[in-house]
Amino acid sequence: MALPKRRKSHAKVRTRRQQWRAQPVASTTCPNCSVVMVPHRACLNCGHYNGRAVLPPRSKNTARPDSE
Ligand SMILES: [Zn+2]
Structure with missing residues (x-):
């Protein structure tokens, strides 16, 4: 069997292993x-993507600043 010289x-080992970190x-922020x-x-909080609503918004959330 061939052996490394x-x-x-x-x-050398560390630079090779760093590639798989x-x-x-x-x-991003919505x-x-x-x-x-x-x-x-699409944003999971408000359901918007590219400026329009594509998903129904979550009924139960606390992170929305424009909610009442
Ligand atoms: Zn959003």
Whole structure:
């Protein structure tokens, strides 16, 4: 069986393993209700996407600033 000629340095191993580190989840704020949301998805709080309502808004929430 083939064997590596030299052992890999700590730096070599660490740079290789860094590529598979988990990336932080992307997030934006909703322009309608300014709640933190996933980009390119309809807002789960107010149901708006691209300036119009595409989902029925959640009946039970506390994060909406324009609610009574
Ligand atoms: Zn929203």
